Amino acid sequence: MPAKCVLILLDGLGDRSFAELSHQTPLQAADTPTLDLLATQGANGLFHAALLGQALPTENAHFIMFGYDMRDFPGRGILEAAGAGISIGQEDVAVLVHIASVAEENGAAVLRQDTPGAEETEIEAVINAVAAFEHKGISVTFHRTKGLFGILKLSGFVSPCITDSNLMLKGIPLSDIQPLEKHTKNPAAEATAEALREYVRWAYRQLQNHTVNKTRLQQGLPPLNCPVTQRAGRHKDIMPFTLRWGLKGLSISSGLVLDGLCKCIGMDFRRVVDSGNPGKDIADRLHLATDALKDYDFIHVHTKAPDEAAHAGDPVAKMHCIEGLDHGIGTAIEPLINDPETLIVVTADHSTPSSGPLIHSGEPVPLTLCGEGVRRDNIRHFDEVNVAGGALGTVRGRELMYLILNHLNRAKLQGIMNTPLDQPYFPGNYKPFLLK
Numbered sequence: 001m002p003a004k005c006v007l008i009l010l011d012g013l014g015d016r017s018f019a020e021l022s023h024q025t026p027l028q029a030a031d032t033p034t035l036d037l038l039a040t041q042g043a044n045g046l047f048h049a050a051l052l053g054q055a056l057p058t059e060n061a062h063f064i065m066f067g068y069d070m071r072d073f074p075g076r077g078i079l080e081a082a083g084a085g086i087s088i089g090q091e092d093v094a095v096l097v098h099i100a101s102v103a104e105e106n107g108a109a110v111l112r113q114d115t116p117g118a119e120e121t122e123i124e125a126v127i128n129a130v131a132a133f134e135h136k137g138i139s140v141t142f143h144r145t146k147g148l149f150g151i152l153k154l155s156g157f158v159s160p161c162i163t164d165s166n167l168m169l170k171g172i173p174l175s176d177i178q179p180l181e182k183h184t185k186n187p188a189a190e191a192t193a194e195a196l197r198e199y200v201r202w203a204y205r206q207l208q209n210h211t212v213n214k215t216r217l218q219q220g221l222p223p224l225n226c227p228v229t230q231r232a233g234r235h236k237d238i239m240p241f242t243l244r245w246g247l248k249g250l251s252i253s254s255g256l257v258l259d260g261l262c263k264c265i266g267m268d269f270r271r272v273v274d275s276g277n278p279g280k281d282i283a284d285r286l287h288l289a290t291d292a293l294k295d296y297d298f299i300h301v302h303t304k305a306p307d308e309a310a311h312a313g314d315p316v317a318k319m320h321c322i323e324g325l326d327h328g329i330g331t332a333i334e335p336l337i338n339d340p341e342t343l344i345v346v347t348a349d350h351s352t353p354s355s356g357p358l359i360h361s362g363e364p365v366p367l368t369l370c371g372e373g374v375r376r377d378n379i380r381h382f383d384e385v386n387v388a389g390g391a392l393g394t395v396r397g398r399e400l401m402y403l404i405l406n407h408l409n410r411a412k413l414q415g416i417m418n419t420p421l422d423q424p425y426f427p428g429n430y431k432p433f434l435l436k
Helices: 033-040 058-065 076-084 120-129 187-208 211-218 241-245 256-265 278-292 305-311 315-332 399-407
Strands: 004-010 043-048 093-105 108-113 132-135 138-146 149-155 226-233 249-253 268-271 298-303 342-347 365-370 393-396
Touching (some): 004 278, 033 342, 033 365, 058 256, 076 226, 093 120, 093 187, 138 187, 149 187, 149 226, 187 226, 241 249, 256 268, 278 305, 278 315, 305 315, 342 399, 365 399
Parallel strands (some): 004 342, 043 393, 249 268, 249 298
Antiparallel strands (some): 043 365, 093 108, 093 149, 093 226, 342 365
């Protein structure tokens, strides 16, 4: 029976149907013999980390998938800062930021290009020009992570309970930075919103007439003239993954945000590099996972390739990306399939539509569990439609981790209390009874 789990996470795999694919999704239209084989040998269903129809970002979906409640979520700003090695104090606030191109219309900042192309020297110059600011005792510092992107560290009398300024939609104004609805009378949230609002205004003035932007305008290029902000966060005390689930966990991924998430939940992380060949990358990661099973009980193998293919706006290209991933999985999966002690789980964190205005969408994604003892249903194709008729039905949120514990024969019978903390795994970290 399985004692360990390998979770193959194909980020953004789910999609919508397209006429150019005969009204199929990219996954339905793709030739995926390996994923189909896994579906044939296991139990299938649909998965959504939250509510059907709710569009989730990667970090929220993974946080829930790994068995945590969103009330404990620290915010993506904190996760990316942790992944990038940026020191954020316990009372500081971290905010995602990048330099965008805006135009002033009727006094409002209207987004023209969310991520304009720029040379390295241009990026360094504009970020250095807006790297530090202070307003009424609140300091704001810009810490670059990659390209035009970075983290704003806010220190002083601050709160993460503020709105975003960036809607990621061209042609409409940025949104005002305000306290969240339940924090409208919170002095720290009011002060933070005011300081961040003034920072954006100040930075716009600094960059509007910057030599870099004067040159870019002469060349017919959009100016790099306004920082836009999102997803403020602050550190929270989070129960370590091993204590929560009784499993020693490892994530194998190239993602900065997943590195930070693992640091926050106490899961080990092995950063790998995307080579431009998604099939080879996923195969290499599965080989690493196979070798690491001697040291870990739960291994998360991640690829961002389907999500990135969808963001390119070409469903046919996403179909080909999926085919490449399937081939790569096929070259590396045999040792895992043939290992009776390994449970293979294949799913995605969310759906990413290959066209339209949404960043992510709220449809559920396919889910397969494959391993010794797992019920085998009649599903023969791994896609968003076929798996809906499988034995698992629709799995939500933390149910995924409970299913994994169950199939690893570690599920605790509800009501058994051999530890003060109601752990979901058995026998758990219990204290032996002593006769003396």
